[in-house]
Amino acid sequence: xxxxxxxxxxxxxxxxxxxxxxxxxxxxxxxxxxxxxxxxxxxxxxxxxxxxxxxxxxxxxxxxxxxxxxxxxxxxxxxxxxxxxxxxxxxxxxxxxxxxxxxxxxxxxxxxxxxxxxxxxxxxxxxxxxxxxxxxxxxxxxxxxxxxxxxxxxxxxxxxxxxxxxxxxxxxxxxxxxxxxxxxxxxxxxxxxxxxxxxxxxxxxxxxxxxxxxxxxxxxxxxxxxxxxxxxxxxxxxxxxxxxxxxxxxxxxxxxxxxxxxxxxxxxxxxxxxxxxxxxxxxxxxxxxxxxxxxxxxxxxxxxxxxxxx
Amino acid sequence: xxxxxxxxxxxxxxxxxxxxxxxxxxxxxxxxxxxxxxxxxxxxxxxxxxxxxxxxxxxxxxxxxxxxxxxxxxxxxxxxxxxxxxxxxxxxxxxxxxxxxxxxxxxxxxxxxxxxxxxxxxxxxxxxxxxxxxxxxxxxxxxxxxxxxxxxxxxxxxxxxxxxxxxxxxxxxxxxxxxxxxxxxxxxxxxxxxxxxxxxxxxxxxxxxxxxxxxxxxxxxxxxxxxxxxxxxxxxxxxxxxxxxxxxxxxxxxxxxxxxxxxxxxxxxxxxxxxxxxxxxxxxxxxxxxxxxxxxxxxxxxxxxxxxxx
Amino acid sequence: xxxxxxxxxxxxxxxxxxxxxxxxxxxxxxxxxxxxxxxxxxxxxxxxxxxxxxxxxxxxxxxxxxxxxxxxxxxxxxxxxxxxxxxxxxxxxxxxxxxxxxxxxxxxxxxxxxxxxxxxxxxxxxxxxxxxxxxxxxxxxxxxxxxxxxxxxxxxxxxxxxxxxxxxxxxxxxxxxxxxxxxxxxxxxxxxxxxxxxxxxxxxxxxxxxxxxxxxxxxxxxxxxxxxxxxxxxxxxxxxxxxxxxxxxxxxxxxxxxxxxxxxxxxxxxxxxxxxxxxxxxxxxxxxxxxxxxxxxxxxxxxxxxxxxx
Numbered sequence: 008x009x010x011x012x013x014x015x016x017x018x019x020x021x022x023x024x025x026x027x028x029x030x031x032x033x034x035x036x037x038x039x040x041x042x043x044x045x046x047x048x049x050x051x052x053x054x055x056x057x058x059x060x061x062x063x064x065x066x067x068x069x070x071x072x073x074x075x076x077x078x079x080x081x082x083x084x085x086x087x088x089x090x091x092x093x094x095x096x097x098x099x100x101x102x103x104x105x106x107x108x109x110x111x112x113x114x115x116x117x118x119x120x121x122x123x124x125x126x127x128x129x130x131x132x133x134x135x136x137x138x139x140x141x142x143x144x145x146x147x148x149x150x151x152x153x154x155x156x157x158x159x160x161x162x163x164x165x166x167x168x169x170x171x172x173x174x175x176x177x178x179x180x181x182x183x184x185x186x187x188x189x190x191x192x193x194x195x196x197x198x199x200x201x202x203x204x205x206x207x208x209x210x211x212x213x214x215x216x217x218x219x220x221x222x223x224x225x226x227x228x229x230x231x232x233x234x235x236x237x238x239x240x241x242x243x244x245x246x247x248x249x250x251x252x253x254x255x256x257x258x259x260x261x262x263x264x265x266x267x268x269x270x271x272x273x274x275x276x277x278x279x280x281x282x283x284x285x286x287x288x289x290x291x292x293x294x295x296x297x298x299x300x301x302x303x304x305x306x307x308x309x310x311x312x313x314x315x316x317x
Numbered sequence: 318x319x320x321x322x323x324x325x326x327x328x329x330x331x332x333x334x335x336x337x338x339x340x341x342x343x344x345x346x347x348x349x350x351x352x353x354x355x356x357x358x359x360x361x362x363x364x365x366x367x368x369x370x371x372x373x374x375x376x377x378x379x380x381x382x383x384x385x386x387x388x389x390x391x392x393x394x395x396x397x398x399x400x401x402x403x404x405x406x407x408x409x410x411x412x413x414x415x416x417x418x419x420x421x422x423x424x425x426x427x428x429x430x431x432x433x434x435x436x437x438x439x440x441x442x443x444x445x446x447x448x449x450x451x452x453x454x455x456x457x458x459x460x461x462x463x464x465x466x467x468x469x470x471x472x473x474x475x476x477x478x479x480x481x482x483x484x485x486x487x488x489x490x491x492x493x494x495x496x497x498x499x500x501x502x503x504x505x506x507x508x509x510x511x512x513x514x515x516x517x518x519x520x521x522x523x524x525x526x527x528x529x530x531x532x533x534x535x536x537x538x539x540x541x542x543x544x545x546x547x548x549x550x551x552x553x554x555x556x557x558x559x560x561x562x563x564x565x566x567x568x569x570x571x572x573x574x575x576x577x578x579x580x581x582x583x584x585x586x587x588x589x590x591x592x593x594x595x596x597x598x599x600x601x602x603x604x605x606x607x608x609x610x611x612x613x614x615x616x617x618x619x620x621x622x623x624x625x626x627x
Numbered sequence: 628x629x630x631x632x633x634x635x636x637x638x639x640x641x642x643x644x645x646x647x648x649x650x651x652x653x654x655x656x657x658x659x660x661x662x663x664x665x666x667x668x669x670x671x672x673x674x675x676x677x678x679x680x681x682x683x684x685x686x687x688x689x690x691x692x693x694x695x696x697x698x699x700x701x702x703x704x705x706x707x708x709x710x711x712x713x714x715x716x717x718x719x720x721x722x723x724x725x726x727x728x729x730x731x732x733x734x735x736x737x738x739x740x741x742x743x744x745x746x747x748x749x750x751x752x753x754x755x756x757x758x759x760x761x762x763x764x765x766x767x768x769x770x771x772x773x774x775x776x777x778x779x780x781x782x783x784x785x786x787x788x789x790x791x792x793x794x795x796x797x798x799x800x801x802x803x804x805x806x807x808x809x810x811x812x813x814x815x816x817x818x819x820x821x822x823x824x825x826x827x828x829x830x831x832x833x834x835x836x837x838x839x840x841x842x843x844x845x846x847x848x849x850x851x852x853x854x855x856x857x858x859x860x861x862x863x864x865x866x867x868x869x870x871x872x873x874x875x876x877x878x879x880x881x882x883x884x885x886x887x888x889x890x891x892x893x894x895x896x897x898x899x900x901x902x903x904x905x906x907x908x909x910x911x912x913x914x915x916x917x918x919x920x921x922x923x924x925x926x927x928x929x930x931x932x933x934x935x936x937x
Contacts, residue, residue: 045731047673047701053357055386057379065717066725069677069703073729076675076701081357081386083379085396086705095547097375097587100594105376105586108609109383111355237715276725277717284720299728363667365696367689391667391696393689395706405857407685407897410904415686415896418919419693421665 009315010034016127017308018136020145020181025188031307032153038303038310042077051080054313057110058084059102059126060137061117066276067137067147070301071114071309078306080313083110100129107131111313115139133312141175147275148181150304154297155232158271163190168227170196170256171236171281173203178275179236180207187215194219194226198252201242224256228266233258235274235281235294259283263291273297319625320344326437327618328446330455330491335498341617342463348613348620352387361390364623367420368394369412369436370447371427376586377447377457380611381424381619388616390623393420413439421623425449443622451485457585458491460614464607465542468581473500478537480506480566481546481591483513488585489546490517497525504529504536508562511552534566538576543568545584545591545604569593573601583607629935630654636747637928638756640765640801645808648772651927655773658923658930662697671700674933677730678704679722679746680757681737686896687757687767690921691734691929698926703730720749727751732933735759753932761795767895768801770924774917775852778891783810788847790816790876791856791901793823798895799856800827807835814839814846818872821862844876848886853878855894855901855914879903883911893917 011027023031041048056075060068063086072082099122106113107130115126116137123136123143138144156162167186173179173195183193183203193211195203195218202208202220211218219226227233235258243249257280258272274282274294286292321337333341351358366385370378373396382392409432416423417440425436426447433446433453448454466472477496483489483505493503493513503521505513505528512518512530521528529536537543545568553559567590568582584592584604596602631647643651661668676695680688683706692702719742726733727750735746736757743756743763758764776782787806793799793815803813803823813831815823815838822828822840831838839846847853855878863869877900878892894902894914906912 045673047675053355055357055383065705065722069705069726069729072703073675073701076703081383083382083386085375085379087397087707095373095549095587096589101587102375104605105608106379108605109379109612239715277715277721279716295724295728298725302729363665365667365693391693393692393696395685395689397707405859405897406899411897412685414915415918416689418915419689419922 010311012308012311013315014133015312016130016134017145017312018123018127018134019143020148020185022145028149028152028185031149031304031311032156034307034311035149035153035300035304038306039300041306042303047077047079049079050310051075051078051313054111055081055083055109056309057106057113058082058086059106059113059115060084060086061088061115061122062138063087064116064137066298066301067116071137071305074302074305074309077302078310080309084114099125103129103134112309135308135312138177141177141180143181144177145181146301146305146308147178148185149308150297150300151178151182151234151273151275152185153300153304154273154293155271157300158293159231162186165191165231166194166229167191167232167234168194168196168230169234169236170224170227172201172238172242173197173236174201175239175242176236179203179234182234183207183211183218187211187217190215190217192217192219194221194230196221196224196226196256198222198248198256201238224262230267230270233270233272235272235278237277237279237281253280257281257283258286260285260289263289320621322618322621323625324443325622326440326444327455327622328433328437328444329453330458330495332455338459338462338495341459341614341621342466344621345459345463345610345614345617348616349610351616352613357387357389359389360620361385361388361623364421365391365393365419366619367416367423368392368396368447369416369423369425370394370396371398371425371432372448373397374426374447376608376611377426381447381615384612384615384619387612388620390619394424409435410439413444417441422619445618445622448487450487451490452487453491454487455491456611456615456618457488458495459618460607460610461488461492461544461583461585462495463610463614464583464603465581467610468603469541472496475501475541476504476539477501477542477544478504478506478540479544479546480534480537482511482548482552483507483546484511485549485552486546489513489544492544493517493521493528497521497527500525500527502527502529504531504540506531506534506536506566508532508558508566511548534572540577540580543580543582545582545588547587547589547591563590567591567593568596570595570599573599630931632928632931633935634753635932636750636754637765637932638743638747638754639763640768640805642765648769648805651769651924651931652773652776654931655769655920655924655927658926659920661926662923667697667699669699670930671695671698671933674731675701675703675729676929677726677733678702678706678757679726679733679735680704680706681708681735681742682758683707684736684757686918686921687736691757691925694922694925694929697922698930700929704734719745723749723754732929755928755932758797761797761800763801764797765801766921766925766928767798768805769928770917770920771798771802771854771893771895772805773920773924774893774913775891777920778913779851782806785811785851786814786849787811787852787854788814788816788850789854789856790844790847792821792858792862793817793856794821795859795862796856799823799854802854803827803831803838807831807837810835810837812837812839814841814850816841816844816846816876818842818868818876821858844882850887850890853890853892855892855898857897857899857901873900877901877903878906880905880909883909
């Protein structure tokens with residue numbers, strides 16, 4: 008029987024039901040054991056993935072390519088829109104139309120919100136959104152959920168603090184939606200100017216009744232999960248505002264000594280100043296493990312989308 | 318028995334006889350059925366292709382890489398000369414000499430006319446020209462011929478209108494030569510300043526007696542095949558000239574209602590303004606299908622060049 | 628039994644003993660016969676190599692990728708730091724930490740001396756230095772040794788002239804160390820301002836007692852091996868100094884007619900002006916053969932590092 012994701016697009020986390028998400032995480036566990044055994048398999052030996060990265064990325068692109076190669080599939084693509092026909096004025100629709108006849112699945116990253124949805128509309132093959140501007144990044148949300156499940160043993164009834172740039176962080180938008188769906192208490196901790204957009208906050212508190220906002224990292228002390236994000240200097244009009252926030256939204260050893268002993272610290276990476284390197288060796292830090300789950304989770308998604316074909 | 322292309326270079330369409338072209342198109346039909354079955358095969362499992370793209374490309378590079386991977390081969394290369402030793406002052410000859418010991422076939426795109434021929438002279442392995450400045454693009458011509466054969470059922474006795482930038486379009490140069498060889502009537506439709514070069518026009522009309530020139534798209538109304546190409550704004554000294562031509566060399570629904578009912582509209586892509594998107598859904602438009610044939614035609618070329626080795 | 632390199636890093640040529648080097652060269656001979664038979668094998672079919680090229684390269688990156696593909700392995704990576712999270716301010720340590728969970732071996736090129744060592748410290752998987760600023764380039768040294776062994780039949784008691792930029796050439800630093808270890812007489816021939824650093828020269832003459840310096844190419848006339856390197860114009864304050872050296876440090880037919888008849892001319896490439904193209908066809912020139920050995924030598928290194936895993 009074909010999987011819940013078979014021949015579907017994955018543009019926003021909301022494309023998946025709670026049940027679908029459960030299936031992905033379960034399949035990812037099986038993929039993890041392949042990775043841990045250091046094996047490559049032939050599940051997708053007949054398939055080719057196109058990675059269309061109109062915006063730079065290390066982690067997402069490399070983990071997708073690693074995932075596809077562990078599954079025996081082929082990879083084509085570009086890491087930089089400068090090497091493509093986009094600069095000759097070609098529309099995204101035309102690029103997608105053509106590439107969808109070269110490959111069996113498209114993974115797209117783009118700087119414009121909505122680009123992945125537009126791509127999916129013009130593609131003959133499944134499209135995976137690997138980040139579209141400030142929009143969505145659903146495979147990141149899935150690997151975040153996988154991490155929480157592995158580390159905390161469950162996906163519900165958790166106190167979750169999301170910290171940093173809640174406004175521009177697409178990761179936060181995808182993940183908070185999924186976490187609310189499973190029934191968790193979320194606190195968005197950010198400077199006023201970078202707080203979660205009203206549209207998202209309103210929907211979460213209306214539908215799930217469990218979202219709060221704060222400007223103080225102190226609100227994260229009792230959390231089960233602290234999800235840090237990068238605050239980019241260029242988001243601030245005045246450098247001194249950035250400096251101020253850089254200090255008040257930073258996790259270090261001292262903070263953790265006053266926090267919930269079992270809290271896990273997550274981060275979609277890259278991190279800059281917001282987690283002190285001294286935290287890396289503490290048992291609470293799980294961000295590198297989280298990054299490593301990018302491979303099995305993306306293997307699961309690719310395998311579920313493509314297996315059953317023909 | 319080794320194929321007509323075995324261990325040969327493909328630099329210009331003129332490197333192939335009519336019989337060679339026939340063999341390529343026939344082999345491409347077999348490759349197409351592999352693609353349509355969504356399979357990858359092991360025909361070239363011992364081979365590695367180097368894609369040396371000194372100039373940007375989406376379509377050509379990705380379709381070559383897809384073709385090689387569908388045949389089980391490996392791929393190395395670059396999409397951007399900025400990442401290579403060329404900027405350290407290395408000659409093309411030296412780059413080719415070295416790369417030809419890393420791979421089994423070289424696919425090269427370069428901004429300079431004649432670069433592919435020079436590469437072939439210095440290479441120990443077969444070289445495929447994937448576009449050299451305003452020179453040649455023979456694999457594009459072959460996939461264009463494949464498209465015409467599939468859509469019109471034959472390669473001769475057709476009225477063919479080629480429209481747009483006849484001067485700088487290397488695709489047009491390769492294709493018009495091949496079409497004349499098979500016996501077709503070609504009309505080059507372009508603004509005076511972008512008309513087909515006298516050297517090419519003279520040879521075609523002298524050898525095949527079937528070439529005409531025009532400045533009006535009206536001349537395309539009776540054609541069996543209209544081959545559109547992109548007119549680049551930067552080719553014009555005055556913006557208003559570009560604006561004028563943009564309008565007069567554009568295919569839309571209205572034009573097609575007054576044209577030969579069975580005409581097919583082709584385009585090597587990327588397109589910008591010269592074909593209205595409303596044409597995409599009409600039965601006459603075959604440009605996306607044409608692009609998709611890039612994979613089976615390039616599979617055929619690679620397989621014919623490399624199989625029989627050893 | 629696992630090889631001498633199994634699960635180890637290769638950051639500097641000094642990481643290897645004389646015996647280790649012997650093992651690599653011997654294994655490279657076996658790999659060469661696979662390459663010469665035009666085969667790909669499945670020795671590393673379960674492994675993935677990440678090529679992290681923060682600095683441009685043609686030869687090194689493509690030959691590593693060719694080597695890995697000839698061994699049946701997968702490849703992920705980037706050719707240009709501009710497409711990565713480095714420009715978002717990520718530390719090298721974090722990038723490596725993450726990538727080492729996506730692959731089985733990392734090949735890194737970086738503009739900063741010491742970067743590869745730092746990478747090795749943060750990696751869970753073996754790291755190969757593919758050039759770190761003016762530091763080391765150990766796989767180049769190994770392929771140079773392989774070339775000398777193949778061409779001269781031995782690795783000791785040779786008179787070796789290294790010519791050009793001895794100061795900034797990382798190739799020279801790695802290779803001269805290895806050659807001294809085997810017992811050879813080395814003469815560094817360079818303009819004063821580009822002569823070998825005292826730190827390296829002092830150690831070589833102290834430990835092996837066989838290093839000399841000169842400013843004249845005449846000193847290379849009796850050599851068994853002349854190892855040329857590129858002198859970059861940007862190293863000189865005054866253009867006229869560059870012009871002067873360009874002429875006095877150039878190998879041509881005339882020079883070779885007055886030199887040791889059996890001398891071999893090597894060069895890590897890319898070359899610019901320092902070897903006249905007329906030398907290419909002379910029996911003394913081995914630089915293109917040398918470049919071709921990049922594949923079997925890198926195959927040997929990868930295979931020895933990774934086979935025995937699990």
